[in-house]
Amino acid sequence: MQQELLRVEGLRTVFQTSSGLVRAVDGVDLSVARGRTLGIVGESGCGKSMLSLSIMRLVPQPGRTVDGKVLLEGRNLLDIPTGDMRQVRGGQIAMIFQEPMTSLNPVHTVGRQIVEAMKVHSPKDSAAALKEQAIAALKRVRIPSPERRFDEYPHQLSGGMRQRVMIAMALACRPRLLIADEPTTALDVTVQAQILDLLRELQAETGMSIILITHDLGVVAEMADDVAVMYAGKVVERTSARALFEDPQHPYTLGLLGSVPRLDEDRDRLLAIEGAVPPPFAFPDGCRFNPRCPFAIARCRTEMPPLRLVEDGHEVACHRAPIEKALAMESAA
Incomplete structure (x- = not known):
């Protein structure tokens, strides 16, 4: 069972x-x-x-x-x-929504959005530590060059990449x-x-x-x-x-x-x-x-x-x- x-x-x-x-x-x-x-x-x-x-x-x-x-x-x-x-x-409990382009904020970088999600559950971590964890989350979902992608906006990514970002954001807090x-x-x-x-x-x-x-x-x-x-x-x-x-x-x-x-x-x-x-x-x-x-x-x-x-x-x-x-x-x- x-x-x-x-x-x-x-x-x-x-x-x-x-x-x-x-x-x-x-x-x-x-x-x-x-x-x-x-x-x-x-x-x-x-x-x-x-x-x-x-x-x-x-x-x-x-x-x-x-x-x-x-x-x-x-x-x-x-x-x-x-x-x-x-x-x-x-x-x-985390959730991946249907359409990543409408779920991600178009005026913020994907890295900032992942960091914001992590801040809620790790408020005492420094900005540098949160950035490092966010880049690690991007790397975990097999996004190439995660350090560069961290500073890009959703419209600069393909549909598959945006979905990976959503997965990274959802799984950032395990x-x-x-x-x-x-x-x-x-x-x-x-x-x-x-x-x-x-x-x-x-x-x-x-x-x-x-x-x-x-x-x-x-x-x-x-x-x-x-x-x-x-x-x-x-x-x-x-x-x-x-x-x-x-x-x-x-x-x-x-x-x-x-x-x-x-x-x-x-x-x-x-x-x-x-x-x-x-x-x-x-x-x-x-x-x-x-x-x-x-x-x-x-x-x-x-x-x-x-x-x-x-x-x-x-x-x-x-x-x-x-x-x-x-x-x-x-x-x-």
């Missing part, structure tokens, strides 16, 4: 809008073990990024977390004072958990592979845990030990990465995997999930995936399925899971 670092229980984050109450994160449960990578996957708009912001207590107004717990080594981060939470951010929100978005495949390799190397070096948020199942297959699939603000399937790819159980997961080309299959057309993710202020009754689900039955349209154990270590929020068994029973009948 892996020792648990972070546990999220019943987390709910909502936004009050003119269109109604937006349930961006709606009763999410998940956990991250020490030294392991949890992949969170799903379509755009399913709540992945808002989940990460809720964990960090960075939900923008008018959003607010209304229920649940975020337990870091048993300590509920939702209950601690704001000043203590500032020490947690960066010191114990956090125990790194949340990486779409860390390879807008990067070409070569740079993407380099960034993923870098995260793996740094994880092996520091022993940190990673929450990897992505819509790319290839990245999940390469990086994740465990996977949580999100749809319409909820976790609909949770298991190991191996089990997810070998034996997916939720119809939504089946659709995601069916839409990805595979070298070991000869298919003229890829599968597609009909329809779109429902707006968060107008979720359907029952299972939120039921309007798009080819296996939906009457019960799916009226009753929300709970996340339940269908196999050892494999949880699914579906009335019909395991799907193959349900279809076989119907065929026999």
Whole structure:
């Protein structure tokens, strides 16, 4: 058994809008073990990024977390004072945001921005010591000529370099958990592979845990030990990465995997999930995936399925899971 670092229980984050109450994160449960990578996957708009912001207590107004717990080594981060939470951010949990060009300040050098992040957690260190540590952080993420890059501005760096700077900033204070929100978005495949390799190397070096948020199942297959699939603000399937790819159980997961080309299959057309993710202020009754689900039955349209154990270590929020068994029973009948 892996020792648990972070546990999220019943987390709910909502936004009050003119269109109604937006349930961006709606009763999410998940956990991250020490030294392991949890992949969170799903379509755009399913709540992945808002989940990460809720964990960090960075939900923008008018959003607010209304229920649940975020337990870091048993300590509920939702209950601690704001000043203590500032020490947690960066010191114990760090985050890489989606787009480094908008996350980095364009009017300050990258070195100054790394130093500012380190000052919060090392206020007694001298300016020279902080600069030395920042250059070492740049060197750790394989940025060439780190002494020169320290004095450059974000626009002078490539997309891959800016992402490395974000990683250096996140890891400067040696956090125990790194949340990486779409860390390879807008990067070409070569740079993407380099960034993923870098995260793996740094994880092996520091022993940190990673929450990897992505819509790319290839990245999940390469990086994740465990996977949580999100749809319409909820976790609909949770298991190991191996089990997810070998034996997916939720119809939504089946659709995601069916839409990805595979070298070991000869298919003229890829599968597609009909329809779109429902707006968060107008979720359907029952299972939120039921309007798009080819296996939906009457019960799916009226009753929300709970996340339940269908196999050892494999949880699914579906009335019909395991799907193959349900279809076989119907065929026999």
